[in-house]
Amino acid sequence: MNNRIQRPPAEVRYADELALLAGEDSGPRPPGWAMTLRAARTFVMGDDDRNIRGKYVGDPSLVERSLVTLATTRGLMLVGEPGTAKSLLSELISAAVSGDSTLTIQGGAATTEDQIRYSWNYALLVAEGPSVRALVPAPMLRGMGEGRIVRFEEITRCPLEVQDTLLSLLSERVLAVPELTGDDAMVYARDGFNIIATANTRDRGVNEMSAALKRRFNFETVHPISDFDTEVDLVRTESAALLRASGVTIDQDPALTELLVTLFRDLRTGTTSDGTAVEKLSSVMSTAEAVSLAHATGIRGWFLRGDTGTVADLAESLAGTASKDSAEDAARLGRYIERQAHRYSGSAWHELREAHSGPPRR
């Protein structure tokens, strides 16, 4: 039987690091936290001397401010372009602060209050009436009662009235279960409870959130990686890890990763590295997309032919990525390859032009 879990939560993936950090962690810590704020920052940003891997690549002060917010009574709202590691950051921070990143609400048009607060096991409810046994806690009830971080992904995709369920929970710090009586009817938030919400700037806007709810959060913007070499390194390490997990045992050509990142950055920012203007794509050309494209390229090469993927494989997958928002993007990508690819030297770029001008794909 196949038992391998595709993506265990951060507290499982990095259990060794969390144990190491907690073991040497003696300073003062915010009430209810599983480790100090400093250790949590190290867990996310990494520390070569202690063999802690850097997991989020970006501004350490963003991580510090985020942790500080979580130690206050305001929630943390991570906003930014798609694929900039908002969800990853929220997962890593929850794993560090609470030892658990799984109290997660996935926001969407169909999210209901039940998925945020609690619902009932109807068989038990009918048989016994309302009781603690019949109560099915949702992440907010658990996070408040257990003193842990609750993650609310893509909060702005929820209907506004559902978002506003959070208002009283965040200010009163108590969740009422009116069907129960006595002590069970009130779940008071314990130390360590707070919320990390994420919102994507391409989705329905954060500005539609009610002013009352916005006031209960500190907003932090997560930006795409600004430095070229850093982004190349990240795409290389992340895609190598994904390829290993997919059973691909040889390394990808570094020139291919460089080409991919260059192309993504040019089309994301609307300018080549020598400053020539190019047409931006309306599709998101994020680092996360670059990682999955490098992964797909490796899979094509390995499972179709036994190599780690060529520029032609990359070109095959690229068309799909670049045209998911509008058909016009595919044409823009074509024009970029025809008119700009010659600016870059190296055989990988030559192959890209060849792949583009080659026989039409079936």
Ligand SMILES: Nc1ncnc2c1ncn2[C@@H]1O[C@H](COP(=O)(O)OP(=O)(O)OP(=O)(O)O)[C@@H](O)[C@H]1O
């Ligand atoms: N700055 C970064 N640090 C580390 N990984 C990054 C970074 N930027 C992108 N990534 C890559 O992107 C993946 C994370 O994407 P994630 O899903 O967290 O983004 P997101 O901002 O939540 O996107 P979305 O808005 O689409 O939900 C990581 O697993 C990693 O491969």
Ligand SMILES: [Mg+2]
């Ligand atoms: Mg996300």
